[in-house]
Amino acid sequence: MTDALVILLALAMGVGVIAWLVHYLRNRHRAEREAQQSQFRRFLLQELQKRGTKHLDFASMVQECDIPRSLADEVAQGIYASFINKFISDGQITDAERQKLLGLSQALCIDTAVATSIESRSKERLYAAKAGSFIAKGELQQSEAESLEQLRQRLGMSRAKALAVVETSAGDGYRRLFREIVSDGCVTEAELEQLQRYREALGMTEADAKAIVRGEANDLYRDLFRRAMSDGRITSAELQAMDRFRQALGLSEAEALAILQPEALNLFRQCFFSIAQDGEITQDEQQKLDWIRTHFNLPAQEVQPYLDQVQRLKKLAAYRQGELPSLKTKIILESGEICHWEGPCTFAWETAVSRKSATGELIVTSDRLIFSSPGKALRFAPTRIIDIEVFGNGLRVKTDGNKGTGEYYVDDPEGLEAVLFGLVRKHKYLLSQNFSSNQSRRVPESVRREVFYRDGGRCVRCAAMEYLEYDHIIPYSRGGANTVNNIQLLCRRCNQLKGDRI
Missing domain, CATH: 1.20.58 (Methane Monooxygenase Hydroxylase; Chain G, domain 1)
Structure with missing residues (x-):
C-alpha cells in the first residue's frame, strides 16, 4: 500500500514538472519571438526613414536580421496599419496619402489583397469607435447622426x-x-x-x-x-x-x-x-x-353568440318597458285580456310547518297569473305582486298576501321576470323600480369591471367563459350589497345550481 502511494506521488510530481516545463518553454518562445519582432521593427523603421520606400530591400533585411519571414511580415503589416490609421484619422485618404501607402505596401512586400484587408479593418475600427461613443450615450442627436453618416460616406x-x-x-x-x-x-x-x-x-x-x-x-x-x-x-x-x-x-x-x-x-x-x-x-x-x-x-364565430344574446336582452328590456308579447292560449280569456306567458312550471311554497311544491302550468295574462296543477291551483292579479327576484332557474315572487307568494321554477326565469316586471310596471311604476330583480341589476360599472378582472373573466366555480352573470353571494333580497366583496362571476349553469340559497 505504501509503495503504491509512493509511486502515485512520484507520477503526480512528474506530471506537474512536465506541465510546468511546457508552460515555461511556451512563455520563453513567445518572449523570444516578441523580442525578435521588436528588434526588427526598430531596424525597419530606421531604414524606412533613412532610405525611403523606393530604396528599401525588405527581403535582404529579413535575411540580415535572421528573423522568420512570417514574423517579419507581421511587423511589416503592423507598420502599414499604423500609417493607414494616421491617414484615415480625418475620415478619408487623400490621393497623395494613397500614393504613399501604395509605395509602402510595395516596399514591405505586402500583397494587394492583404493591404486592402488591413485598410478595411482600420476603417471599421475607426467607424466602430466613432459610433460606439454615440451608442454609449444611449441616443443620437441630429448633429451626431449627420456626423456619423458623413464619416461612413468618406470611408466608402x-x-x-x-x-x-x-x-x-x-x-x-x-x-x-x-x-x-x-x-x-x-x-x-x-x-x-x-x-x-x-x-x-x-x-x-x-x-x-x-x-x-x-x-x-x-x-x-x-x-x-x-x-x-x-x-x-x-x-x-x-x-x-x-x-x-x-x-x-x-x-x-x-x-x-x-x-x-x-x-x-x-x-x-x-x-x-x-x-x-x-x-x-x-x-x-x-x-x-x-x-x-x-x-x-373580431372573428364572427367568436362574437355571434354574444350578438344573439344582445337581441334577447333588447327583447327582455322591451318587456320590462311594457311592450309585452301577445300569445295564443288554450284557455278562455276575458274580453280585452291578453296572454303574455304560458309554459310548464313548478310552484314551491312554504306553509307553517313544511315546504310544498306542485308541477303544472303557469299562464300570465294582462289581468291574472294562473297556476294550475292536479294538486294545486291559484290565480291572482299582477297588481298584488310587491317583489320579484330571479335566482338560478327560478323566480321568487312576493305578494301582498299568502296567495301567490313562493318560488316559480320555469325554463326561462329571466323571460318570466321581464314579463312580470313590465306587467306590474303598467300598474305600479314606482313599486316595480324597487323590485329585488331590478335593484340587483344595478351593480355599479366600476364594481363590475373590478369583479371581471378579479375573477379572470371566468366562472369562479367551473371556469366557463360563456353565459356569465354577476351573482350576489348574499342575495340582494337578503341584505346583500352591490359591492366587490359580494359579487362574483358565475356561469348560468352554476348560478342555477346555486339557487341563491344561503
Missing part, C-alpha cells in the same frame, strides 16, 4: 457594412434606447423620431430594428393595451398612443391586430357582460360593442 462604407461593423453594440444600444422610451408605456412623436434617427444613422432598416426587439415587442404591446382598457374603454388619445407604440415596436398593422385580437375579444366579453348585467342595451352601449368588434376585426 456601405450601410450594410457599417451596420455589420457595429451590429452587436448597435443592437444593444437600440435595445437600451427602445426600453427607455417605452418604459413609461407612452411613445411621443419626438421619441419615434429619435428611434428613426438612431436607425438611419447606423444603417438599420425597420426590419433590423424589429428583429432586435422582437422578443419583447409582443408582450409590451399587449401590456399597453391591457393598461389602456383597464377602465373598460379605449379613448381616441389612447388609440393614437398605441399606434405610436406600434411604430416604435416595428409592428405592422396586421401583426398588431393579431396580437390584440385575443385581448380585444376579452374586452368585448367584459363590456357585454357588464352591459347585460342591468338588462338594458343603450344605443351608446350597442355602438361600443360594434366598434370593438369591427375595429379589431
